[in-house]
Structures are given as structure tokens and as C-alpha cells.
Amino acid sequence: MRPLRLTAALASAAVCAISAPVAAMEGEAGADAPGDYLPSDILVVGQRDGYATDDGSSGTKTPTPLIDVPQTIAVITENQLDDQGITQLGDALRYVPGVSLDTGEGHRDQVFIRGQASTADFYLDGLRDDAEYYRPLYNIARVEVLKGANALIFGRGGGGGVINRVSKVADFTQPALAFDANVDSFGAFSLGADLNQPLSASMAARLNATYEEFDNARDFYEGRFIGVSPTVTVNLGERTHVSAFYTYDDDRRVTDRGVPSLNGAPLTGFDRTFFGDAAFNESESVAHIARLRFDHEFTDGLVVNFTGQFADHDKFYANVVPASATATTATLNGYTSGTDRQNRILQGNLVWQAAFGAIESTFLAGFEIGGQETDADRYNIAFANNAASVTVPLARVLSIPAARQTTIQRGSSSQLDTISGYIQEQLDFGPVQLVAGLRYDEFDLDTVNLVSGFAAGRTDRKWSPRVGLVVKPQESLSLYAGYATSFLPQSGDQFSVLDATTASLAPEKFENLEAGVKWSVNPSLFATAAVFRLDRSNTRAVDPANPGLTVLTGESRVEGFEASLVGRLRPEWQVSLGYTYLDGEIRSATTSAPAGRRLQQLPRHQASAWTRYDLSDRFGLGLGAVYQGKQFASVSNAVTLPDWVRVDAAAFLDLSERFALQLNVENLFDRDYYSSAHGDNNIQPGEPFSVRLGLKVKL
Template identity: 60%
Template sequence: MSIRAAMLIGAAISAVIAPAVAHAEAADAAPGDYLPPEIVVTAAAHGYAHGDGAAAAKAPTPLIDIPQTITMITADQLNDQATRQLNDALRYVPGVTIGTGEGHRDQINLRGQNTTADFFLDGMRDDAQYYRPLYDVERIEVLKGANALLFGRGGGGGVINRVSKTADPRRAVTDFAGTLDSFGAWAVTGDIARPLSGTAAARLNATYEEFANHRDVYDGRFWGVSPTVTAELAPDTRVIAHYSYGDDRRTTDRGIPSLGTAPLAGHDKTFFGDPAFNQSRAQTHTAQLRLEQRLGADLTLSLGGLMGDYDKYYGNVVPAATNGTTVTLNGYASNTDRRNWLGQGYLVWTPTTGGVRHTIVAGFDAGTQDTTADRYEVDFGGGLRTVTIPLQRALAVPAARLGVRSRATAAELTTFSAYLQNQLDFGPVQVLAGVRHDSFELASTNLLTGAGLSRTDRKWSPRAAIIGKPAADVSLYASYATSFLPQSGDQFGALDTVTADLAPEKFVNWETGIKWAPRRDLVLSAALFRLERSNSRATDPANPALTVLTGKSRVQGVELGLVGRIRPNWQANLGYALMDGEYLTDSAAAPAGRVPGQLPRHQLSAWTRYDLTDRFALGGGLLWQSGQYATASNTVRLPGFARVDLAAYYALSEQVSVQLNIENLLDERYYPSAHGNSNIQPGEPLNGSLSVRFAF
């Protein structure tokens, strides 16, 4: 499909939706009817919209009164799209592009900021490198723009928060599903929840999945189990315990190299690696405990703790370069073991003084994170680390094995943060102001030499906004927020003599926007933003042997969104992002004037479902984006593309339903992601999947 055709489809969707929204039934459009009368954090999703912003704001705040762009993906939408992995779900979020993650982890670019660590689980940090499944997730929250006040370090472009499924003493669930696709991949899931009494309930989610795709070499499997218990110990006291275990094993696929300024043609299925060596294994344990206590009519307390244990190995033989006749390969293997012990607590106080309602959030985050990691260079025989072989459809790659141990580190991170924020509601105007203080103490040891380095960063992160309320269901806002990232990076694995001496990078986000919620299940939004990143490393022009903090970049743009129930039988989640980015000064990433990697200027995502009868429904989606550079070198460009998806749903009975999903209906050839100029991932061709669901 051509880009012009994709633009016409997008325009057609907008033309259809605009009058539908304008003529929404008056009975459903009562002003202010966008938020349920009470917030129940454990409530199940119903449809694509979620007007409660409590999880994102840590306070009982309607989503439209949060001065920040937030995209939510509910369990209903995930089920309709047959989506089981986080990176697949995020493809339908404008402003987010997916990196290949070296074939073994989630990696995204959010408003032009690359990250492997800005992921959260129920508001607590989940920053290890692995693929995150969705079988036990109620919804995904994508909060865009720097905002360290509530989430702490990192998050320069925003953060991704997964909200777990929990047990409800007043609700039973029995749900089983199985899926098989045309490549041979399949999955089974189960979700059982039962009240144990009038005040306690248990829930168990589990899944097993086999991987397959269009590539010559790719397989693997994942299984996970996630039990959770909710106990209402008293009318004002609730405790939630949650545990999740995941075991992921898969082929590590680094994609294809580039030739000249574009992806190498004719080799979309060719595997540029050694199937025996290119393997990854990840075992993850997360255990959470949370206490929610109402202390008074307008005062609540939340205390939470998380233990995370992440054991990870991966091996890579990767394409380094090709001249069209031969291809050069190199590689390595790595082990990482991380243990997180995290705690948080916050008070929410909502008093009214002099006719002004306050929403005050005061809290802390504390934790330790211990990481050991090592790296082995690949050995193709006789200590050879690099080989050049003939380029052909099926490569004859020499057997690879572990070679020299080139790196081994141990790192201990200790953090403590405290924050205070108040959102004052004067009626037609709301004012938000707050500040956070972080202490980030990192000590690392080179286990090969015994050398140790340490650094402590202490940073203040302010946030301020003004929100106009011309009507109860409309908000206009302007906001300012900052964040920071220590020079040790988002994985803080080790320090060197340079990163131990330099102050953190800084992110500043300016945003203004409008949100309109004509009904509780429909939200429209528009925002203008500017995100500036400074204190990036650069070579000192006066002394090339030194590194200085003079690098600066900027990404600015527009985001539009519509999510929810347009008609009683019609739901949609639509988004568009226009992003313009450049390096303003020279940095270690790129000289001034270049565009950040994997930053398409235009992104359009659209997913919709229309219920034709009580039993039969159709769904469809469109992903369109303009071309993007693979990296900040701006030498290799991934072409723009448009992908069309379709779905059909049929209920055989009240308990049994079937679902057909067709991905890439027009069999578009496209390259959605990269990890460097020589590791480019081809998109999947036409693929169908059939699902059967049993719900009782």
C-alpha cells in the first residue's frame, strides 16, 4: 500500500468519526459523566476507554484533569487485537516506535528518547531487560513526556506502566482461550478468579506459548503463572498480594544488515546468525504486597513493596556489514542477574479549605538494586572473533562458541526519593505544583581487575501546571516537568572514569493541550509538546581527550487522540503524532543538525470494533508511519509503510466465542525497527490467527 493510500484511509476514518461524535446521543452525553461515582482500582475494563486516572496520578483524579498526554490500552482492546506481548501492543500508540531490543528484550523510543528501562508494574519500577507478557495485565498506561515527580529518574520521553489483574471479592472469573496462527505459533491462557468469602478473593492467571514467524530460523516458548489474593481486612483496609513467574526461551534474531542507505533487499527471511548460539533465556520472579488504608473521609494511605529477581542470558551472532557479495559477522554472549528490593508509600489528602479543593500527594520511594553481569566475545574457531562469508539466501555460518570473557561487573544501586504535590481546584481553574528529591547512589566493581568506582547524584525535579475548566467534561492545560538520567545509563550496570565524574542528563517537557470527555467512555485529546534533552556527553572541542556535557537535542510535535465508545456498538482507539527532532549541539550521539534515530515525522494508528449484532462483530486497524533513520548517523533510512489489520468475532453462545485476526492484510513489505544500521528487523508478512475463548 502506498503512503498516499494510507493517508486517504486515515482521512476517511476521521471523516466518519467526526460526525458520529458530534451526534452522540444526548442521553449518553451528560456533562461530567466521564468518571464513575467511585473509583474501584480493581474494576474490570469495559471497552477501550478508561476515564479513571488514579493509577497514573496516584490520586483520585479524572484522566482529563491530568495535565499530561496519556494513552491507555485496556484488556478488551488487547483481546480484540489478540495481543500477548508488550511491544506488539505499543505499536498502536502514537509517539512510540519499537526497537528490536537485540532480539531479546523490550526496547522503545518514546518521543524520540530510547529506553530499555522506563517500564513499571503497578507503579513500581520493573527495569530489567526482558520481554514482558500481557496474560495477567488489566491495562497498559503510556504516560508521555518527562515527569520524574511521580516516577523518579529516567522516563525522559515518558514511562510505560502495566496494571495487573487482581482478585475482587464480589466477582468471579472463568476464562480460557487458545490461539493458533498461520506460522504455527500457538498459545493457551487461563484466568480463574473466585471469592473466598465476602471480603477475600483469589485469582490465578497462567499461559503457555510457542513462538514461530516468517524468518528462516526462529522458535521458542514462554510459560508464566501469576497468582494474586485480595483481602479486605476491614471496611477501610485492603491488602493485595501478587506474584508472577515467567520463563522465556527463544531464538535471538538480530534481523538483516543494510546495504548503502537502505535495508538489504532480497533477504527478509535470511537468518544472519548461528541457530545454536543465538539463544536467549530469561527467568523472572516478581512478588508484590500492597496495603491500601482509608484513614479518614479525605485521607488515604498506600504502602507497597516489590521483590524482583531477573536471571538473563543471551547469545548473539550478528551481521556487522555487507557489500552485497559478502557479509561480515561478529557477536558476543552476556549473562545478567538482577535483584530489586523496592518500597514505596504515599498519602493522598483531599481537604477543602475556603471553597478550594486540594488533592495533595506526599510520598516516598526507596530501594536497592544489585546487578552482576558479564560478557564473552564470540569464537568462530582459533580465537577468531569476526568472519566474512559469501552472501547467499541461506548462509553457511561457522559454528560459534564462547570465547574470551571481556567484561564482568557488579553494581549496587541505592535510591531514596521523597515528593510532594498539590492540585488545587478553584472551580474554573486548577493549579498543580510539586517537587521531588532523588538520591541515586551507585557503586560498581570491575570483577576482572578489582577496580571500583562510585557516584552519588542528588536531584530536584519540579512539576507545575495550570488547568482551565470551561466545563466539567473539558480541560485545557499547560504544564512543565523535568526528569534526569545519570550518566551510568538506564541499566546502571557499571561506571567508568568518565561516567563517574559527570552530572546527569536533564529532560524538560513543556506541553499544552485540551481534553474532552463527552461521556465516561469516550475521551478526545490534543496536545502540543516540546521535549529538550541536555547535559549529553560530547568531545571537548578544545581538548579531544576530554568529555564535556554540552550535547543538546529537542523533539517537538503534536499528538491527537480519540478513544472509547463512539456509538453503543462502535468502539475505537485512534491516534496521530507529528514529531520533529534534531540535535541542537554536538554530542556523543551525533553532530548538530541530525535527526534522532527511529523518529518518524508522522505516525497514525487506528483500531476499531463494530458490533453488527449481539453475536457478530468486525474489527480493523491501520498502522502508518513515514520513513525514519535507523540511527542518529542518518545514513540508513527505513522506508515509510502502512499496515492494515482485520478481525472478526462471533459468539457461538454466551460461553463460547471464536475470533479471527488477520495481520498485514495487504502483505506490505516493511521494516518497523532497528538496532543500529546493520540490525534491521523485517516486518511480518500476511498472517492469520484463530482464537477460541471459553468464558463462564
């Protein structure tokens, strides 16, 4: 605990030292209406609101300032994303301490939040977006990471936290048209367009579109992405609004599984070598997401909103993957996999704000109904002579026999139906605020194993409480403590198929205790610090008395400290700083690890810093750094990813009111590092030094 106390003291001293000379400046506006976390204040082009936000509505589904939400929430604004030249969700999350990245088998976003792995805790405007694919940011206004158990607001999963993307919306104030283009030193490039058009006094439309071609330092890596996202907002009177959204994302790329390990560390000297078959390794993902939202304000304090969403995901990937290595050889195997998924979600919320004497009340009542259909399969592959694996000499370009798909390994069809209801009360007594709520989830899953013919079903009914206390010695300072739970059925977060064991066992449970401080140094500068404990229980383990049985005695615990400072130190100087200390281990044996093992991909220390300083109205510079401590690639604790530091830089030049140039440099000092892993033998080398030049045009 000594590093934790030292870091807390240093963070507190730094915030106090900074606060005195900083002048108060205009902050970013929050949501316009209760329960509305689609920020209508976001403009199409030219907005320089900065890196800070005061909108905490995603954490409560009510119009709550971020300073009054009793949990840690990290927000990456559109301005910061633009300044860092980030277009993919995974790249953005590298600057969020407490989040580490899994390589996601080279075809999807996968994260660890406070030591908890997930492929499904992703949301779009507060609605579940749990398919396995890479999420672009061309149509996104900001990214929010809500840490800790979040079942009251988001339902199942989210034990360590959830990631919510907030969409860009149509703006009624002015027409605008913007284009951007960039190319990097590897030959990757992108083209983007952002068109906003008020169609009448009561209707506005917006279109975001992009085309990208991928490339990097890895041999044979390439791909392309097409994204189109129109949205329309209609005002049906002063108190009624309807918004329609549609997104088409088409992603095709080489499936890259990284490098294997050797002697407990990543295999070195082969960071550019492709451990796969360039003619075979491919990933194709097509997503259609359509959403309709209705908002109505009965009175100034009583509103309702209803949102319906349909999503269709069609996914296929094939890969030859590294399985192990010696000093002179590499062994590879692989498989192919396909998934077809349709999600249907209907969510409704009622928010009532009222005052009872000196007490202010914000009451939330809501429901969510969901249906999910998934067909998935996985096939074996073979090399020459029908061999399931192949061992080849190490070289810059591996000589691998051609791979082909063979017999089916597994196949499943599943139907998931959920019904949820929740209530939450926020009471404001002035210097003291109380947040308390309860959610009920009914989770009905039926699956068929298409290979064995085994059919199974399970129904889980869970109550998830949340309680938080906020004490405000002054309006700009809050001290808080919170408790929340979440759960995850034993079928895992993708719910593809049940077996005889997972069909009968109770869900895993997550309990999060957190205490912290939030300080609005001024309306454009926000500081936070928190300590937390996250306990995970009901994890599967082998029964010591009967090794043939599985019991729910596995437990793990993660404890940590977080601190951040985000916003403007001066009108021309913006910063985004963060640090996390994490300590976590298996406390009671699970099926995958004994007690005492450190959790996988849980670096003890993570830190990030990004700053932009405008030397004039037309010219600015950016500088950033990311540090990640050493971590184990898997819960085996057999392979260690070394610690690393990466420094990035940027320069911004406005040629005129319509034209701007931007230069981003990644890994300025060309350091070798290994950024993520998926198990002990799929380890992703970090990008070497690269330069990206961009042009922005506003018409």
C-alpha cells in the first residue's frame, strides 16, 4: 500500500498547486433534457470546447453533473480524439489508465477494465453493443469508460466497468460541411466527411462517412473499412423530439495474431514477421445498426424517453496462429469461425425532478426488453498431409504450407431473451446527496449444440442494488462513497452455447466498493481521485472432494487507486493526465488457476499524459506519453510482457479559416514494446516510429 499512499499524496499536491493560478473559463454544456445523454450541444466543425466535460448522465440516466456521480468515469472528448489522430476505439483506450487491451484474436475489441476481461461490455448511446468487432469512431462524439460494477444502469456483465460511445447528432443552428484526409508513413490512409444540414425549423440531418485503408509495420498486414452513418432529428413541437440513427460498418482486414513467446517473454527479433498465412488469414465484419429514439417532456421536471434498436452483425474470420516457439522454430495451428447475430432492444425511461421543501429529488424508473439470436460455428484447419499443426523454421518470412478448412469443431444456435426493470432515487439535501437504486433482470437463454445435438436452457433472475453517498463541502468539490453489484451468467459474455455444467450453475457475482473525491477546479478543469475494491465470486472451480464435479467457490479481488486531471490549465493549454495502481489476485482456486496467482494483463502501474499548447491562434503543439507496467500475458503467469513507455507528438497549423494541417507522430523515440496479448502465444508488438499527415477542410 506504500506506492498507493505516495501516489495519492503526489496527486493531491499537484492538483492543489495547479488550481491557484488557473482562471475560470467556460465549460462544456451538459445534456439538454433529463435522461438525454445524446449531447445536442456538439457542433459539426470548429468547436474547441476542450478535453473536459461536466455531463455525467450516462452514469445515472438522469441529468446529473459528473461531479455528483458516485463512481469513476473517464471521458475522452471528440476534441482529444481529433488532436491525437485516433479513429479506432482500441487506440483511444490506451490513454485510459485502468484499461488494458487484449489483442482480441486480431478481429475484435477486447479489454480488461480493473482486471476483468470482456468482449461484450460495449454500449452505444447507453444501449448494449456486444457483438465481436472493431468499433470505429468516425461518427462518435465522445467515449466514456464507467468503471466498477454497473448492473443498475447497464444490466448483466460490466463487472469491471463498461465502455459507452456517444453518437454525433444533428445540429439545428447552422449548416456545415467538413472533409478530412490523412496518410501515414506505412501507406495507410483515410478519407472522411461530416455534413450537417438544418432542413427546416423543426428538422435537421447529419451524415458522417469514412473510407480507410489499413497498413502498419507488420508484414502482409492490410485491410479496408467503409462506414456510413446518417442521423435525423425532428422536433414535434417544443416538448417532443424524435431522433433516427443508422450505421453501416464494413470492415475487412488481415487477421494478425502477433508473435509467440519464448522462455517466459515475447519472442524478440521477429516483430515484423507475420505468423500466419497471408492468403488464409482474413477477417470480414459487416454491421447494420438502426436506432429510433423518442423524447417527450410533460412538464419542466417530468420527461420520458423510449429507444428501440436493431443490430445485425455478420462476421467471419480465418487464421493460422502461433502456438509456441523455440530458438529456431515456430509451431502454428488455427481455425475458422463465423457468427451471425441479431440484437433487438427496447428501452424506456421516466425521469421526474421535483423539490420537497429544501430537498430536491430526481427519480428514475425504466425498463429494457431485449432479444438476441446467434448462430455461430468454428471449423478446424489442416496443413499438408492433414496435419492440424505445422512447425517451421524461424525467418523474416515464414515458409508455411497452405492451410485449408476441414471438419467442424463446434456449432451452436442460441436465443436470448431479457426483461429488466429498474428504479433509482437521487436525493439532494444540499451538502449531502444520496443515490440508491435497484434493478431486476430476467435472463432466459436457450441453446442447441449443432455438433452433438445437446439442447439446454437456463433462466436467471437477479436483483442488482446500487447505493452512493456524495458530500459537497462546496459546490465545486464532492467526496463520495459507493457500492454496486453486477452479475454474469456462467455461459460467458457472448452466450453462444450451454453445456451440462453451465446450464445449471448460478451466475458469477461482482461487488464494487469505491470512495473518492471529484473537484471542478474551474468549469474547464476537472480532477478526480478514488480508491476501490472489486470482488468477483461464484467463479467455477473443481470440487476438491470430487474432481469430476464443478463448484462455485472461485474468487478474485482487485484493489486500486486512480487519479486524473483533465481540462484547461490556461486558455491555450489543455491536458489529460491519469494514473492507476492495480493489485489483484486469485483468492480461491478456479478451474484455470490456483489461489495466489496474479490476474492476467493487470499492470501494477499505468499512467498517461497528453497535452496541447496553442502558441498562437493558428499554431499549436501536442505531446503525450503512455506508461504500462509489466504484466502477465495470461493467468498461467508463465509469460511476462515487459513494461514500456511510448511518447507521441503532434503539431497543428490552421492555414486559414477553412484549411488546417495536422501532423501526428506515434512512438517518437522508436521504442520496442509489446502492447497487448491474447494468451501466452499471441502477443502484439507495438507500432514503431510512424508519422501521419492530415488535412482538414471546412466549407
